[in-house]
Amino acid sequence: MKIGGIDKRWVYLLVAIGALIPIIKPLGLPVLSTPAVEALFEKIESLEPGDVIMLSFDYGPSSAPELDPMAESILRHCFQRDISVVVVALFPLGGDNQAKIALNKIVPEFPVVEGEDYVYLGYKDGGLAVLRRMAEDISIVFPQDNRGIPLEDIPLMQRVQNYSDTELSVSLATGIMGEWWAILVNAQFGQPVAVGATAVSAPKYYAYLKAGQMLSLLGGLKGAAEYETLIGEHYPELKERSQIATRGMDVQSIVHLIIIGFIILGNIVYLISRSERTRAGGRLASK
Amino acid sequence: MAAFLTLAIYSFLYKDNPVYRFAESIFVGISLGYEIGLVFYRTIWPNLVERLIANPGPNWYLAIGGILGLMLYCRYIPKISFLGKWALAVYIGYFVGVELMQRLHGDVLPQIKDTMLPLNGPFWGSLQNLLIVVGVLSVLIYFYFSKPHTGILKPISKVGVYFIMICFGASFGYTVMARISLLIGRLTFLVDGWVRPMIALIFGSS
Amino acid sequence: MRRQIAVLLCFLTGFFVVVAFFIEQDPIPDINEKLDELLVIVFAFALVLGVVSFLQHHSKKIRRRDKGWTSSVISISSLVIMALLGIFESSIRGTGIIGDRTTFDWLFNWVFTPLQATMFSLLAFMIASAAFRAFRIKNIEAAVLMVAAIIVMLGRVSIGQVIFPQSLAISEWIMNNPNLAAQRGILIGAALGAASMAIRVILGIERPYM
Numbered sequence: 001m002k003i004g005g006i007d008k009r010w011v012y013l014l015v016a017i018g019a020l021i022p023i024i025k026p027l028g029l030p031v032l033s034t035p036a037v038e039a040l041f042e043k044i045e046s047l048e049p050g051d052v053i054m055l056s057f058d059y060g061p062s063s064a065p066e067l068d069p070m071a072e073s074i075l076r077h078c079f080q081r082d083i084s085v086v087v088v089a090l091f092p093l094g095g096d097n098q099a100k101i102a103l104n105k106i107v108p109e110f111p112v113v114e115g116e117d118y119v120y121l122g123y124k125d126g127g128l129a130v131l132r133r134m135a136e137d138i139s140i141v142f143p144q145d146n147r148g149i150p151l152e153d154i155p156l157m158q159r160v161q162n163y164s165d166t167e168l169s170v171s172l173a174t175g176i177m178g179e180w181w182a183i184l185v186n187a188q189f190g191q192p193v194a195v196g197a198t199a200v201s202a203p204k205y206y207a208y209l210k211a212g213q214m215l216s217l218l219g220g221l222k223g224a225a226e227y228e229t230l231i232g233e234h235y236p237e238l239k240e241r242s243q244i245a246t247r248g249m250d251v252q253s254i255v256h257l258i259i260i261g262f263i264i265l266g267n268i269v270y271l272i273s274r275s276e277r278t279r280a281g282g283r284l285a286s287k
Numbered sequence: 288m289a290a291f292l293t294l295a296i297y298s299f300l301y302k303d304n305p306v307y308r309f310a311e312s313i314f315v316g317i318s319l320g321y322e323i324g325l326v327f328y329r330t331i332w333p334n335l336v337e338r339l340i341a342n343p344g345p346n347w348y349l350a351i352g353g354i355l356g357l358m359l360y361c362r363y364i365p366k367i368s369f370l371g372k373w374a375l376a377v378y379i380g381y382f383v384g385v386e387l388m389q390r391l392h393g394d395v396l397p398q399i400k401d402t403m404l405p406l407n408g409p410f411w412g413s414l415q416n417l418l419i420v421v422g423v424l425s426v427l428i429y430f431y432f433s434k435p436h437t438g439i440l441k442p443i444s445k446v447g448v449y450f451i452m453i454c455f456g457a458s459f460g461y462t463v464m465a466r467i468s469l470l471i472g473r474l475t476f477l478v479d480g481w482v483r484p485m486i487a488l489i490f491g492s493s
Numbered sequence: 494m495r496r497q498i499a500v501l502l503c504f505l506t507g508f509f510v511v512v513a514f515f516i517e518q519d520p521i522p523d524i525n526e527k528l529d530e531l532l533v534i535v536f537a538f539a540l541v542l543g544v545v546s547f548l549q550h551h552s553k554k555i556r557r558r559d560k561g562w563t564s565s566v567i568s569i570s571s572l573v574i575m576a577l578l579g580i581f582e583s584s585i586r587g588t589g590i591i592g593d594r595t596t597f598d599w600l601f602n603w604v605f606t607p608l609q610a611t612m613f614s615l616l617a618f619m620i621a622s623a624a625f626r627a628f629r630i631k632n633i634e635a636a637v638l639m640v641a642a643i644i645v646m647l648g649r650v651s652i653g654q655v656i657f658p659q660s661l662a663i664s665e666w667i668m669n670n671p672n673l674a675a676q677r678g679i680l681i682g683a684a685l686g687a688a689s690m691a692i693r694v695i696l697g698i699e700r701p702y703m
Contacts, residue, residue: 011625012300012618019470019617023478029651034665061606062613065472066465092322092540094609096329097601125330125540126533128385133529140530143333183393199465203458206668207677211401213393220461221468222649248471253652255467255617260643262625267639270629289607296611300618312564314608316571319544321605323572324579324597330537334530352531356538363545369495373502375702378539379694380503381532384510387691392514394684398677415670422674423681430682447678452634454675456641457667463620463642464649470617473610 011262018258022250029250030229036209037226040170040194040216041077045234047167049082052160054169057087057102058177060094063198064101067172069224069245070196071102073231074170076238079110079117084156086166088142089123090130091177096123100146109241114147115154122146131180135163135189163191168215172196178205182213196223225249290481293473331356422450500697507695544572575600641667 033041044053055074059067078085087103089095103120112118121142124130133141138161139151151157160166169191171181178195182205186193192215197205199220208214218227224245232239295310335353338346355374362371402423404416428440429447436444506528513525551565578597630636647653648664693699 006625008622009301011622015470015618015621016474019467019474020478023471023474029655031651032654032661034661061609062469064606064610065475066468092325093318094601094606096325097598097606101602123325123329124334124533125326125537126529127536128382128389129529129532129536132385133526133533136526140526141334141533143338180389183389183397187393187397188389199461199468200458203454203461203668203672204676204680206673207398207680210669210673211397213397220464220649221471222464248468248475249651251471251474252464252467253650255470255621256463256646256650257652259463259621259624260646262621263628263639263643266625266628267630289603292604292607293611296608296615299615308561308564309567310608311612312567313571313604314612316568316573317575317600317605318609319541319547320572320575320579321597321601323541323544323576324582326537326540327580330533334537335534348527349530349534352534355531356535359535359538359542360545363549369499372495372499372702374535376499376503377506378532378535379702380506381510381528383691383694384507387507387688387695388511388514390684390688390691395681395688398681398684402677418670419674419677422671423678426675426678427682430678447675448634449637450671450675450678452637453641453667453671454679456638457645457664457672459638459642460645460649460664463624463646466614466617466620469610469614473607473614476607 015255015258018254019251022247022254026247027250027253029253031222031225031246031249033226033230036217036219037223038216038230040074040218041227041230041234043168043192043194043215044074044077044081044083047081047083050084052084052086052156052166053078054086054088054163054166056169056171056173056181057089057095057099058091058171058173059098059198060091060174061098062094063174064094064098065248066198066221066224066245067174067196068098068102069221069242069248070218070227071098071172072106072244073224073227073242074196075102075106076109076242077227077231077235079106079112080235080238082117084116085118086138086156086160087118087120090127091174092123092125099123115145115149116156119154119156120146121151127177128180128184131184135185135191137161163189166191168192168194170194170196173201174198175201179208182208186213194218221245221248221252290477293477421446426450496700496703499702500700503700503702504695504697507691511695547572641671 047053055071055078057071075085077083087099089099091098099120103118107114107118114120121138122145124141126133126141130141139157142151144150145154145157163169163185169181169185171178171193173181173195174197178197178201181193181195185191193213194216195205195208195214196218197220199222202217202219202223205214205217205219209217218224222245225248228242228244228246231242292310292313295306298304299307331353335349339349339353355377358370358374359378360371361367361369361374402420404420406413406417406420408416425443425447427447429436429444429451431440434440510525510528513521516522548569551569553559554565555562555569575597578595578600582595582597628635628639630639644660645664645667647657648660648662648667653660690699694701
């Protein structure tokens with residue numbers, strides 16, 4: 001249990017304290033936006049009221065702290081601008097619930113009507129097969145919405161048959177699912193795609209972003225905080241409600257410093273012990 | 288309940304203990320049970336059963352999907368396990384077929400296309416483009432293991448190693464951020480959802 | 494004969510999907526669409542295939558009273574309760590987003606969600622202890638990795654921009670240039686590998702379904 005002479009549990013305690021302090025007393029550090037995130041914001045800003053986007057919940061509870069704030073910010077942005085949203089969930093272990101949690105939270109904030117301004121089609125198994133099929137006809141894969149109403153009876157879905165009837169698809173994804181949107185939905189069907197990815201997956205998506213297979217990339221909690229910052233700058237009335245990720249960045253700041261400190265300290269300990277061993281070895285050799 | 292289970296899992300940080308193992312066992316069981324429930328009411332019922340009942344004529348082919356799905360379970364019955372292999376062969380054949388075209392059309396070609404960068408433009412732009420071209424080629428050569436890395440391949444793959452190290456360093460930085468985000472989620476839940484209301488209840492403050 | 498039929502089925506399905514990518518004349522697109530619908534259903538059945546193996550393994554453990562058999566009892570009980578709730582409560586579900594208040598959803602929101610989220614959050618502590626214990630700059634490559642990691646870590650957080658104002662710009666440059674180059678090389682290599690594996694499976698050289 002000891003590492004470099006220090007019990008591992010002291011390390012855990014330091015991390016826990018470092019994380020708790022900014023949660024209890026936020027530091028209010030500013031968050032600067034980057035072009036990768038601004039691209040999505042500007043795209044949604046450029047849409048007209050009544051335009052439709054698709055929002056796919058491709059993550060579960062294990063990625064919720066990073067991707068929930070993105071979902072909430074994007075929904076707020078769309079509803080504020082009267083942009084209609086078709087919501088689907090494609091992640092088996094929790095996508096359905098994450099979609100419901102986000103909609104349950106954001107829908108009451110705006111005068112939107114289910115079936116006209118937004119619709120939740122529910123979760124569907126099949127991953128790639130579902131993405132391929134939605135290029136032809138969404139109602140083949142989702143014959144009903146979450147309420148059990150057939151798609152042909154839903155006003156919003158009467159004008160949305162497939163991807164080409166939407167202006168943009170946004171996937172909030174964990175693991176490989178964001179890649180599928182870029183290499184299948186964008187590459188094969190030409191649909192503009194934006195991906196909100198967990199920070200673990202985000203570095204890989206820069207290649208797709210640069211190749212134009214993704215319009216925008218929101219990476220991890222920082223990406224969510226950047227989007228919240230943009231929302232707050234352009235829509236001050238929404239600022240107070242869009243602060244979850246921004247507050248989380250205070251914790252990120254402190255814990256990152258702690259971990260960088262551990263890396264430097266660990267290497268100092270290593271260099272000292274290595275030079276002591278070298279000296280001890282030199283003394284033995286000279287004897 | 289959620290707070291108790293959260294603390295039960297965190298107790299592992301002190302020492303492995305029965306409370307942690309209890310919570311872990313529930314987690315495993317519930318996640319699999321959830322899959323079963325979800326698959327049934329989100330896919331099998333609306334996409335197969337309801338559609339076949341509503342319109343059996345035009346939707347007859349869906350029955351093939353149901354039969355193939357059930358055949359997958361035949362692998363557990365030794366006498367008819369070959370049926371499971373047939374169903375799995377169709378399943379795998381479909382997905383590798385999609386994967387093949389997707390990877391070539393959606394990954395390889397666009398990425399190669401975007402690597403064809405101009406090297407005769409403004410100085411700094413061309414230098415950055417050269418860096419990317421050299422990086423992509425050297426990394427590809429590093430991962431080419433069919434020939435030993437001798438002669439000209441050796442210094443090129445060494446350059447590739449440095450690009451990979453920068454990439455892994457960046458990925459590590461992002462991974463740290465991802466893991467901390469999960470911790471933030473849990474601690475925020477404990478503090479805002481449990482500790483603060485408990486303190487307010489005990490001390491009667493807002 | 495049975496093995497040959499499996500190989501043939503894999504070949505026909507895979508080959509058809511590849512051909513359908515190029516041919517737009519009827520009836521190919523129509524059959525392709527129907528195949529997608531079928532596979533959505535087959536995928537759903539396949540998703541719970543692991544449950545049978547799980548039940549076999551844990552019930553054997555309980556029968557033999559192996560070490561940790563009580564954990565197996567808890568796991569199987571949780572699975573059965575959740576699965577039955579999922580199947581039998583489905584008739585009262587689907588009453589709208591606000592209206593979904595079944596025991597199934599409650600167990601997912603208040604038992605599964607905190608358990609999974611907390612399990613993954615343990616990694617934050619592990620990564621901190623690994624940072625102290627394991628990340629040693631033993632050579633130039635490790636030094637390059639660590640420098641890149643520290644710059645990106647500082648660049649991604651607000652306090653990093655206070656300590657080192659250029660960290661955001663440098664970390665963005667790292668992500669958009671050397672990181673991009675390496676990720677692209679890895680992507681192309683992996684994609685070519687996946688494509689060649691796909692060809693081997695379709696042609697029956699590799700038979701993962703056997």
